[in-house]
Amino acid sequence: MPHVIRSVEPDSLAMELGLRPGDKLIKLNDENVLDVIDYQYLVSGDHLRVQFERDGEIQEVECEKDEWEELGVQFEDSLLTTHLCANRCIFCFVDQMRPGCRESLYVKDDDWRMSLMMGNFVTLTNVPDRELDRIIRRHASPLYISVHATDPQLRAAMLRNKNGGKIMEQLRKLKAAGIEYHLQVVLVPGCNDGEQLERTIEDCASLMPAALSLAIVPVGLTGFREGLTPLRVPTQDEADDILRLIRRYQKRFYKQHGTRFVFASDELYVLAGQPVPKAESYEGFPQIENGVGKFALLRQDLEYALEDARFPEKPRELLLACGVSAAPELEAMLNGYELPNVHVRVRGVPNLFFGGDVTVTGLLTGGCLREALQGEKADELILSDCMFRAGTHTFLDDSTAEQLAEALGIRIRISEDSGEGLIAALTGQGGELI
Numbered sequence: 001m002p003h004v005i006r007s008v009e010p011d012s013l014a015m016e017l018g019l020r021p022g023d024k025l026i027k028l029n030d031e032n033v034l035d036v037i038d039y040q041y042l043v044s045g046d047h048l049r050v051q052f053e054r055d056g057e058i059q060e061v062e063c064e065k066d067e068w069e070e071l072g073v074q075f076e077d078s079l080l081t082t083h084l085c086a087n088r089c090i091f092c093f094v095d096q097m098r099p100g101c102r103e104s105l106y107v108k109d110d111d112w113r114m115s116l117m118m119g120n121f122v123t124l125t126n127v128p129d130r131e132l133d134r135i136i137r138r139h140a141s142p143l144y145i146s147v148h149a150t151d152p153q154l155r156a157a158m159l160r161n162k163n164g165g166k167i168m169e170q171l172r173k174l175k176a177a178g179i180e181y182h183l184q185v186v187l188v189p190g191c192n193d194g195e196q197l198e199r200t201i202e203d204c205a206s207l208m209p210a211a212l213s214l215a216i217v218p219v220g221l222t223g224f225r226e227g228l229t230p231l232r233v234p235t236q237d238e239a240d241d242i243l244r245l246i247r248r249y250q251k252r253f254y255k256q257h258g259t260r261f262v263f264a265s266d267e268l269y270v271l272a273g274q275p276v277p278k279a280e281s282y283e284g285f286p287q288i289e290n291g292v293g294k295f296a297l298l299r300q301d302l303e304y305a306l307e308d309a310r311f312p313e314k315p316r317e318l319l320l321a322c323g324v325s326a327a328p329e330l331e332a333m334l335n336g337y338e339l340p341n342v343h344v345r346v347r348g349v350p351n352l353f354f355g356g357d358v359t360v361t362g363l364l365t366g367g368c369l370r371e372a373l374q375g376e377k378a379d380e381l382i383l384s385d386c387m388f389r390a391g392t393h394t395f396l397d398d399s400t401a402e403q404l405a406e407a408l409g410i411r412i413r414i415s416e417d418s419g420e421g422l423i424a425a426l427t428g429q430g431g432e433l434i
Helices: 013-017 036-044 114-117 130-135 154-160 162-176 195-203 238-258 266-272 294-307 327-335 364-371 401-408 420-428
Strands: 003-008 022-030 047-054 057-064 073-075 143-146 179-189 211-220 263-265 317-324 342-350 381-385 411-414
Touching: 003 013, 013 057, 022 036, 022 143, 036 114, 047 364, 114 143, 130 162, 143 162, 154 162, 162 411, 179 195, 195 211, 195 263, 211 238, 211 266, 238 263, 238 266, 263 266, 266 327, 266 401, 294 327, 294 411, 294 420, 317 327, 317 364, 327 342, 342 364, 381 401, 381 420, 411 420
Parallel strands: 143 179, 179 211, 211 263, 317 342, 317 381, 381 411
Antiparallel strands: 003 022, 003 073, 022 047, 047 057
16 A cells, blocks of 8 residues: 655655655565555665655655665654454453543554554464564564463463464564564463463473563453453462462573573562562563563662752652552652651552552542542642653543642642652652642
8 A cells, every 4th residue: 555755854865865745655675565664674774765656657766875864754644553452361451441431442452563662562363474474574573472371272262362372383483583572471360370370481481582581460450340251360379379480480590591581570579468579680671661670670760869869948748649559669668768858658549440459550540549639638749650641641531630639739740650750759859740
């Protein structure tokens, strides 16, 4: 499908080549351009041949260029139509969404291109052989891949997709082609734990060095599961057993390969009632966006930020609201440091919007905060920016920080979701004040 050029940047390579708005891109270097991955790959070299259509005629221009030099055009389409999920996973979070939310929250994507560009986890069940070959041709690496189980029958059953059983075949093919990937297991008690978890860890480890890391994350369950597969989160004893298993594998892999390879999410430590390991145990935090080592990184960043912190001359009485799972860790961290003139109370807020076992900070809504904090007094309420839609003050329930501040009668300071950002907000030196 031709891609229509909407605009040409001044002094760009495209302008030098004589491309104009309205031209239709046909091929780059004699290859069709299916999407943004093709486009970025094909324009990245030091030679470029552009075939395009203008006024019904096919024309061609070519040039030598600097490697990675941009062509300098914008297209009328995004070059990216989302690949939707072909699974019906027994633990799918979208299936557990509260009714009445904005439409975008119900979209089930499973797009390897978003995995490459944004770190989204994908299952590869909607990737046929020809598309897997394109991943290899385009050197799309690293990818983030949801394994869940390597037993073919079990994985197919968990994803409720017959293609689910092909995962090891796909991963081996990617490994042979030099494609690297990070892996994850969403752990469902009584399903892919125990011997199945051990098999999965062993199989994934056999894919090193292409397999860079493996995260074990407990299933997340909301209060909206009517008609869905009965599931539960791990008990404290089960979480403890899983952590002991992971530690055993970490020692073995570190001795054999120089990497711990398999890591538990922070939520598993919370469920087990255990402190998270130190920052150096996470080997550069390869799966920080998956909630693996977030507390450890926050603690490390807090310590660095405190070295250069400028504390206020007048006392600040602050309220810091977060998810129930993060509250004890945050409170322990902040109580462990001297914060002159900064008095902060940490409140873990129950998630009434999603219900169930949802305890993370990023899924709190304005309604949850309003219900839990009504009547609280403070100079400011500190909230992490992970609660808001990117670039906005809007919560998942479409209420806003401004509405919450008015309802509570407290000014809100939105903190960057990092240790440095938190210290800047606590001291009044940073964050966005509402």
